[in-house]
Amino acid sequence: xxxxxxxxxxxxxKVYRQGSVDxxxxxxxxxxxxxxxxxVICGPSGSGKTTMLNLIGALDAATSGSxxxxxxxxxxxxxxxxxxxxxxxxxxxxxxxxxxxxxxAYENAEMVLWxxxxxxxxxxxxxxxxxxxxxxxxxxxxxxxELSGGQQQxxxxxxxxxxxxxxxxxxxxxxxxxxxxxxxxxGLMEELNREQGVTFLFSTHDPQVMERARRVVRLVDGNVASxxxx
Amino acid sequence: xSGPNVATLAWRNLWRNRRRTxxxxxxxxxxxxxxxxxxxxxxxxxKDMIDLAxxxxxxxxxxxxxxxxxxxxxxxxxxxxxxxEAALDGEGRRIARAVDRIVGPTMLATAGENFSGAFxxxxxxxxxxxTLSILEALDEGSALEPGDSDGVILGHRLASNLGMExxxxxxxxxxxxxxxxxxxxxxxxxTLRTNAPTVDGxxxxxxIGTVRDLLGYGEDEATMVAVFLExxxxxxxxxxxxxxxxxxxxxxxxxxxxxxQLAAFIALxxxxxxxxxxxxxxxxxxxxxxxxxxSVMERLREFGIMLAIGWSPRRLFRLIMMESxxxxxxxxxxxxxxxxxxxxxxxxxxLDLTAVYGGTxxxxxxxxxxxxxxxIFPRNAVLIGLFAVVATLAxxxxxxxxxxxxxxxxxxxxx
Numbered sequence: 164x165x166x167x168x169x170x171x172x173x174x175x176x177k178v179y180r181q182g183s184v185d186x187x188x189x190x191x192x193x194x195x196x197x198x199x200x201x202x203v204i205c206g207p208s209g210s211g212k213t214t215m216l217n218l219i220g221a222l223d224a225a226t227s228g229s230x231x232x233x234x235x236x237x238x239x240x241x242x243x244x245x246x247x248x249x250x251x252x253x254x255x256x257x258x259x260x261x262x263x264x265x266x267x268a269y270e271n272a273e274m275v276l277w278x279x280x281x282x283x284x285x286x287x288x289x290x291x292x293x294x295x296x297x298x299x300x301x302x303x304x305x306x307x308x309e310l311s312g313g314q315q316q317x318x319x320x321x322x323x324x325x326x327x328x329x330x331x332x333x334x335x336x337x338x339x340x341x342x343x344x345x346x347x348x349x350g351l352m353e354e355l356n357r358e359q360g361v362t363f364l365f366s367t368h369d370p371q372v373m374e375r376a377r378r379v380v381r382l383v384d385g386n387v388a389s390x391x392x393x
Numbered sequence: 394x395s396g397p398n399v400a401t402l403a404w405r406n407l408w409r410n411r412r413r414t415x416x417x418x419x420x421x422x423x424x425x426x427x428x429x430x431x432x433x434x435x436x437x438x439x440k441d442m443i444d445l446a447x448x449x450x451x452x453x454x455x456x457x458x459x460x461x462x463x464x465x466x467x468x469x470x471x472x473x474x475x476x477x478e479a480a481l482d483g484e485g486r487r488i489a490r491a492v493d494r495i496v497g498p499t500m501l502a503t504a505g506e507n508f509s510g511a512f513x514x515x516x517x518x519x520x521x522x523x524t525l526s527i528l529e530a531l532d533e534g535s536a537l538e539p540g541d542s543d544g545v546i547l548g549h550r551l552a553s554n555l556g557m558e559x560x561x562x563x564x565x566x567x568x569x570x571x572x573x574x575x576x577x578x579x580x581x582x583x584t585l586r587t588n589a590p591t592v593d594g595x596x597x598x599x600x601i602g603t604v605r606d607l608l609g610y611g612e613d614e615a616t617m618v619a620v621f622l623e624x625x626x627x628x629x630x631x632x633x634x635x636x637x638x639x640x641x642x643x644x645x646x647x648x649x650x651x652x653x654q655l656a657a658f659i660a661l662x663x664x665x666x667x668x669x670x671x672x673x674x675x676x677x678x679x680x681x682x683x684x685x686x687x688s689v690m691e692r693l694r695e696f697g698i699m700l701a702i703g704w705s706p707r708r709l710f711r712l713i714m715m716e717s718x719x720x721x722x723x724x725x726x727x728x729x730x731x732x733x734x735x736x737x738x739x740x741x742x743x744l745d746l747t748a749v750y751g752g753t754x755x756x757x758x759x760x761x762x763x764x765x766x767x768x769i770f771p772r773n774a775v776l777i778g779l780f781a782v783v784a785t786l787a788x789x790x791x792x793x794x795x796x797x798x799x800x801x802x803x804x805x806x807x808x
Binding site: 217255257263264278 | 398402405406409694695698699700701702703704705708801802805
């Protein structure tokens with residue numbers, strides 16, 4: 164990883180066309196995310212949070228502007244390169260966990276490493292360490308249906324950071340769990356951020372998350388309304 | 394603890410909806426079972442018909458004068474000399490038996506009546522029911538014995554029309570190779586009852602040695618050499634080789650050339666069977682396709698997640714195709730296990746349809762076995778298996794392609 168921000172957005176716009184109407188989800192948005200940040204994106208519904216994370220996550224393409232991840236301009240990459248970028252440099256934590264129901268906790272956490280082609284012993288060492296780190300030691304063989312919501316989200320976090328990504332994009336990671344579990348999950352992610360330097364970019368409405376963030380970016384009408392660093 | 398791989402993941406995905414998978418497997422098993430039994434019945438039926446036709450006519454391969462097929466007269470003959478024997482020996486064990494026959498028209502007369510008919514002159518020492526099936530229709534009296542030079546067997550209606558009883562004399566008249574009328578005297582040894590008017594009312598069997606002498610043929614001369622094979626499916630190949638080996642003086646004709654009407658009938662039935670099998674295959678394939686497609690459409694969100702975390706469309710394609718492959722493997726295994734028992738029973742014991750037919754079944758004077766048996770040609774069994782695999786895999790192609798076309802941004806919600 165070179166010098167400069169992990170993520171850099173410059174004059175990014177995204178326009179969706181619905182029938183004959185153009186909807187401007189993002190309007191010339193510019194923003195940087197530095198390595199090791201613990202950042203929250205918040206804002207009212209329709210402010211562009213979804214669109215922004217979709218673009219940073221290389222799941223969608225901007226209508227105009229530039230998005231650079233670790234020095235690579237996403238607009239210049241083809242589908243295969245974008246897929247490899249997501250696999251190797253971006254971790255996803257979804258609101259609904261989105262684990263593979265037919266895989267065990269271990270196998271879910273291992274999946275990205277498997278897709279990367281990492282050898283078995285290395286995968287095993289890495290995944291067992293991660294599961295212990297997220298507090299799931301002894302539950303490796305359980306399937307998602309045999310885990311609580313909090314435990315499933317821990318597996319999702321382990322999966323997201325297994326490949327040492329440049330950034331973890333977390334979609335309302337505490338929305339489906341009780342406040343106590345949310346507190347535990349946030350503590351876990353804070354610990355990963357603090358001790359391993361994992362960069363987190365959250366989207367949330369949860370005040371609990373916003374309280375813990377070291378940077379809160381508020382979007383309004385597709386642009387940055389405020390950017391508070393703590 | 395081992396990590397997932399595409400085969401394991403596909404296997405587990407298959408059992409996420411156990412009921413649907415079992416129904417799909419059931420349709421594969423049932424389809425293959427139907428195809429195998431249906432094809433086995435047809436294969437056995439055609440084999441029996443062709444063997445029967447060979448026994449009624451000129452064998453699986455007929456060696457005859459090149460012009461005999463178009464103008465079957467007693468002047469067009471072949472001599473079973475060294476050349477023919479060498480050619481037959483060259484085929485080795487493919488040939489079960491080769492017998493000489495003289496076939497032609499005759500006029501039969503007693504003191505009071507005369508009627509025309511057709512005759513087959515054969516060697517009673519060399520032939521029995523296995524090569525001359527009409528002998529199975531012997532009604533009264535006895536078959537021609539080896540060495541019997543003046544016996545004749547007539548259709549029972551012909552014998553009746555001639556006013557003959559067993560042991561009575563009849564004069565048969567032929568036209569020899571020089572166009573001269575020649576006659577022989579024979580005694581009635583037996584009668585045939587086939588319920589086929591042309592046989593019962595106008596057919597007779599004569600000893601070949603006597604007819605040769607009468608016609609002025611040489612010792613090994615006949616209008617045809619009927620060649621019987623171990624496996625009728627080799628008729629074309631054997632006939633082709635014999636034809637090339639024997640040059641222009643002798644024509645070697647497979648049964649489907651010497652009996653074009655039967656060949657056309659069987660071709661028609663084969664065509665009908667192919668249509669039926671295609672219908673079964675399409676129905677089974679449609680069922681599998683439906684299962685795979687629904688299964689994929691239900692998991693679009695999951696595929697979106699997989700693509701988001703770095704799965705390639707190609708890997709997703711492989712996953713779905715692997716699910717199809719598992720279906721094919723399980724379906725074929727199940728089909729084998731389910732089909733084996735009934736097949737073994739039907740091929741060895743068979744179904745007795747005597748009650749259905751209301752007695753014996755006869756075709757052209759030859760009793761057909763009322764016990765329905767099956768016997769599939771190995772090639773057809775392999776083809777059915779291959780077709781089942783290909784149809785199952787092909788059914789997965791579009792769903793697999795569709796899975797890889799999922800846009801993660803459309804199927805998952807990041808924020």
